[in-house]
Amino acid sequence: MGGRSSLGPVVPFSGWLGGRGGSWRAVGRHWAPRSEDGKMAALGSPARTLRGLLRELRYMNEAMGRSYRDTAAYRYLVKAFRAHRVTSEKLCRAQHELHFQAATYLCLLRSIREHVALHQEFHGKGERSVEESAGLVGLKLPQQPGGKGWEP
């Protein structure tokens, strides 16, 4: 699968991008390594995905002060994972599909959380008021004790 990239020390994509919080794992320069049974090793283990999902649910519900175990999502996920665990086939396609969907949902929850956080921090504050803008350059607005006449 693909030649080795001769990028040298410039682009250690594997190590760098692994630290970005994605759930895939890179081996060498290959981003979609396949294990012997042909499934994507990049998905990781189902237990890890489930743990990540429960963590995301916990974050979501902590802010609202209720337990994540009461949510419908928790019950559904636990039931689905438990149901698909018991299979005699190692190459069970349904199991792989479920794991893929779970990993996709985990990516969704994670990226939404990060996106909203970034939005709040950088894009959510609107324009500065006139007082703040003046304060940026060290000026202060004049005070008019009687108001400006035409203001209500």
Added chain:
Amino acid sequence: MWRSCLRLRHAGRRLLNPPRGALTASVRPGPNPLIPARAYAPPTERKRFYQNVSVAQGEGGFEINLDHRKLKTPQAKLFTVPSEALAIAVATEWDSQQDTIKSYAMHLTTLCNTSLDNPTQRNKDQLIRAAVKFLDTDTICYRVEEPATLVELQKNEWDPIIEWAEKRYDVEIGSSTSIMGPSIPARTQEVLVSHLASYNMWALQGIEFVATQLKSLVLTLGLMDLRLTVEQAVLLSRLEEEYQIQKWGNIEWAHDYELQELRARTAAGTLFVHLCSESTTVKHKLLQP
């Protein structure tokens, strides 16, 4: 200037105030209550007006209840989804809104609304054609000629996916460095059109959505066939950007913001397609005595 502006606004409000009982609030024009009167502030978002979100099963499928009210689409249709998992995911989206409702973060809800309302009123053929159109300018077929490291990176990361797609669908795709893009043979288009025709309307909305986000049909197919994870597909779609970020540095409020947004949308679209096109059956094996 401010004085005349304010006078006009007050005059406008007086003129537009209808006699009582004549028109409903939604019809009356006037200053939008959602947008504050200052120069620019982000429009005040709708507050969360419900305590509990629950999923109920109705005749057409699964419905979402906000407190005791049924959720409706923007065109006031009843919000019904065919899959329970999808309904629970949408309910979780609504449940995760704290204080204000951030509709830009509710991608699954948006996708369901689009599928239910079909505001662009496209039929199946039009959707398929819109998706296959991306093949002509598919991101991973469009190659640069310099710098050499980027050329190599594109070759190493994109070629395997093209090979996989060519083998999986028995078509020719190829890549090109010309400005006109790759020339896709007609047979390839036919094969892919007939493959996409096997998905139902809802799944097609999702597929077209993901292809629009990733700007690549081949990557979308990779996601649908479980060849790529969402993070991988997004990375491959943004390959050149990631390359430039590595070279010149990362700007959190732009690069990370776009990355997370793209990941969220792609993940939502992919999950949507999978949940809309699956049917779960559990077969129990008899235990041998």
